[in-house]
Amino acid sequence: MGSSGSGCSIVWFRRDLRVEDNPALAAGVRSGAVIAVFIWAPEEEGHYYPGRVSRWWLKQSLSHLDTSLKSLGTSLLTKRSADSISCLLQVIKSTGAKQLFFNHLYDPISLVRDHRAKEVLSAEGVTVRSFNADLLYEPWEVLDHENRPFTTFAGFWDRCLSMPYDPESPLLPPKRIISGDVSRCAPDTIIFEDDSEKGSNALLARAWTPGWSNADKALTTFLNGPLIEYSKNRRKADSATTSLLSPHLHFGELSVRKVFHLVRIRQVLWANEGNQAGEEGVNLFLKSIGLREYSRYMSFNHPYSHERPLLGHLRYFPWVVDEGYFKAWRQGRTGYPLVDAGMRELWATGWLHDRIRVVVSSFFVKVLQLPWRWGMKYFWDTLLDADLESDALGWQYISGTLPDGREFERIDNPQFEGYKFDPHGEYVRRWLPELSRLPTEWIHHPWNTPESVLQAAGIELGSNYPLPIVKIDAATARLEEALSLMWQQEAASRTAAENGMEEGLGDSSDSTPIAFPADTNMEMDNEPIRNNPTNGATRRYEDQMVPSMTSFSIRIEDEETSVDHLRDNNNSRGEVPFNVNANVNATGEQREQRRENVMQTDATRAPPQQYNFSRGGRRNSEDSTAESTNSGRRERDGGVVPVWSPSSSAYSDQFPVDDNNNNNNGTSSSYMQTHQLLNWRRLSENGVSS
DNA sequence: ACGAGTTTAGT
DNA sequence: CTAAACTCG
Numbered sequence A: 001m002g003s004s005g006s007g008c009s010i011v012w013f014r015r016d017l018r019v020e021d022n023p024a025l026a027a028g029v030r031s032g033a034v035i036a037v038f039i040w041a042p043e044e045e046g047h048y049y050p051g052r053v054s055r056w057w058l059k060q061s062l063s064h065l066d067t068s069l070k071s072l073g074t075s076l077l078t079k080r081s082a083d084s085i086s087c088l089l090q091v092i093k094s095t096g097a098k099q100l101f102f103n104h105l106y107d108p109i110s111l112v113r114d115h116r117a118k119e120v121l122s123a124e125g126v127t128v129r130s131f132n133a134d135l136l137y138e139p140w141e142v143l144d145h146e147n148r149p150f151t152t153f154a155g156f157w158d159r160c161l162s163m164p165y166d167p168e169s170p171l172l173p174p175k176r177i178i179s180g181d182v183s184r185c186a187p188d189t190i191i192f193e194d195d196s197e198k199g200s201n202a203l204l205a206r207a208w209t210p211g212w213s214n215a216d217k218a219l220t221t222f223l224n225g226p227l228i229e230y231s232k233n234r235r236k237a238d239s240a241t242t243s244l245l246s247p248h249l250h251f252g253e254l255s256v257r258k259v260f261h262l263v264r265i266r267q268v269l270w271a272n273e274g275n276q277a278g279e280e281g282v283n284l285f286l287k288s289i290g291l292r293e294y295s296r297y298m299s300f301n302h303p304y305s306h307e308r309p310l311l312g313h314l315r316y317f318p319w320v321v322d323e324g325y326f327k328a329w330r331q332g333r334t335g336y337p338l339v340d341a342g343m344r345e346l347w348a349t350g351w352l353h354d355r356i357r358v359v360v361s362s363f364f365v366k367v368l369q370l371p372w373r374w375g376m377k378y379f380w381d382t383l384l385d386a387d388l389e390s391d392a393l394g395w396q397y398i399s400g401t402l403p404d405g406r407e408f409e410r411i412d413n414p415q416f417e418g419y420k421f422d423p424h425g426e427y428v429r430r431w432l433p434e435l436s437r438l439p440t441e442w443i444h445h446p447w448n449t450p451e452s453v454l455q456a457a458g459i460e461l462g463s464n465y466p467l468p469i470v471k472i473d474a475a476t477a478r479l480e481e482a483l484s485l486m487w488q489q490e491a492a493s494r495t496a497a498e499n500g501m502e503e504g505l506g507d508s509s510d511s512t513p514i515a516f517p518a519d520t521n522m523e524m525d526n527e528p529i530r531n532n533p534t535n536g537a538t539r540r541y542e543d544q545m546v547p548s549m550t551s552f553s554i555r556i557e558d559e560e561t562s563v564d565h566l567r568d569n570n571n572s573r574g575e576v577p578f579n580v581n582a583n584v585n586a587t588g589e590q591r592e593q594r595r596e597n598v599m600q601t602d603a604t605r606a607p608p609q610q611y612n613f614s615r616g617g618r619r620n621s622e623d624s625t626a627e628s629t630n631s632g633r634r635e636r637d638g639g640v641v642p643v644w645s646p647s648s649s650a651y652s653d654q655f656p657v658d659d660n661n662n663n664n665n666g667t668s669s670s671y672m673q674t675h676q677l678l679n680w681r682r683l684s685e686n687g688v689s690s
Numbered sequence B: 001a002c003g004a005g006t007t008t009a010g011t
Numbered sequence C: 001c002t003a004a005a006c007t008c009g
Helices: A024-031 A052-072 A086-095 A110-125 A153-161 A195-207 A214-223 A224-232 A246-250 A256-271 A277-299 A312-316 A323-331 A336-348 A354-367 A372-382 A386-399 A412-419 A426-431 A450-458 A473-498 A559-568 A588-597 A668-686
Strands: A009-013 A035-040 A076-080 A099-103 A127-131 A318-321 A539-543
Touching: A009 A086, A009 A127, A009 A318, A024 A035, A024 A099, A024 A127, A035 A052, A052 A076, A052 A214, A052 A372, A076 A086, A099 A110, A110 A127, A110 A277, A153 A277, A214 A224, A214 A246, A214 A256, A224 A256, A224 A277, A224 A473, A256 A277, A277 A318, A277 A386, A312 A473, A318 A473, A323 A336, A323 A354, A323 A372, A336 A354, A336 A412, A336 A426, A354 A386, A354 A412, A354 A426, A372 A386, A450 A559
Parallel strands: A009 A035, A009 A099, A035 A076, A099 A127
Antiparallel strands: A318 A539
8 A cells, every 4th residue: 555655745744733624734645645754853943942841742742643643544754853854855765755745834943944945855856835734824914904014913913803714714634644655764763851851741641631632622621611701710820711722732733723713603602692701701712812823923024033122122121130030030939929839830830821921921021120031941941832932922022022012111010910810829829838828918928927927827038938039119210220221222322323333233243142041951950049049149231132043134224224125125035925915816726725835936025024113102202203103212123134045144135126026116016015905805895705 | 911990082 | 972092000
């Protein structure tokens, strides 16, 4: 039966570890014999080597997938390599495969690698096709009325929910898979955990069952239960009423399109019944799905956003580089019970309620004023559902580096949040046994608890539970100071730029990020922490400067050019087809075609890489902007243009003239775009669907 | 990333 | 008078 070699196709599994609604797999099955491959190449991830619990999940999930594939007639070929592409080449050579199918990823590393994979393998005569399996809509499908990417979540999500066509319907799993011949291609054994990790991992299996069909069960459970109460319960730190789907979603065990469809069915049902709460819950849940979508959207449109704040002024924020603070935060010894409980839970379980993630990260950035990339990296290392795109988005929101994020100057007080999210202190008592006898009245602020009460509860502050490592009012003052410093430096650098100094003042010379601390492996040493971890630690202010990403060349323009740029730049970028919207009124079949073509086209026009929004708009300050919609401050951190090919680093063509198209006199490409926009409108008016 | 309470802009 | 925008813990 092994249809020997010729003509068989490789389905390259990555973060789409499911057989259901997997377009790449479906395409492989349609075209004949299939070789399913997973390549473990963590070296490619740079310092984002997956954490222990994440690797544990991956291991389980792969073995689950292998079992499913075996029942369908093939199996999963696992390879270990430092370089996915050369590994694919090797598999292709040894099996004679003629096609490669895979599903899209949107993290910066994958964008570059997958683009290269297409170039390299196509050059070898392999047909390469890629698909959307991770999103409701591809990032380039969701544009504003001027065909530019949205810069706020609200705009983005509104658009997603009102697109003229529905997300693709989920595909059924294949009934049978014809196995390609892998007899000449030896599988590698992948080591996902070392011996020291096995013990800790054993506990995980009690709480979680990875694997796509288990994901499906988890989804059903959620839909039939917690979803109705979702809006009610989400205020609580403790509730088991979250969907618990995120790790499944991260590894693509669950199709977000399926989730969306099933949830929408519930929504219609409950709307008909007049179930107000249920409908509200649905909207909230969908919004969290939307944030996940948006994280991919942001990553695609601003691929450096996991390294670098999107609002430029944050570049000048004097982060407190203090590993003592960092350690206290990690160990749950900050002196703020809600924060500490969260950090202990994270450490113990790899899981944290969404609400508490906000609390601990906000504390990290606003009170401790540590560089947010450290926190993000710690989340990456410890979360079971660690997801670079989602976490980058989350941390950027918290850090106030997004136009619709929380203002930076506001400090969330863990004491008040404690009584909001954990009104009875149950959550704190569960994770901080040393406080378990403290009455609810004091549970979220032990530092001003009367001595007698503390004694009765067996607490000695500074000894078995720390005093606050930073007081809130001190933090507020320090934050104010830091912010004014930041604005000063920002202004200084702006005038420097205006005085004709080098435009590209963001490029590599002054742009090393604050390095991760040496012990970023984050394993918690059990050394008891002193009362005040900052004693003796040198506290210094440093810029968190623009990191240099090896794969991209980053350009920072000044304002004048970026405005022009906004209009007429069609910066070239490999992945996005120019005519993405061209057949909006296409049939489903045509749309599928389009879907499959996406990311193969080279003559492409990206939506302008622009981030010139005003933040906090209305409270207009010193600014001179003439932008019609934005009245407030315009950030100088305007267009940053990722260049997709790692090799083409020279940025000679700052205003590339479009050679396929008629020339660009300011609005050229918008002829097409306006044209398409009309189609879109017409389409939705006619209610055409496919 | 909130959400309840309050102010202000818009019709 | 309603909706959007602020404020604030």
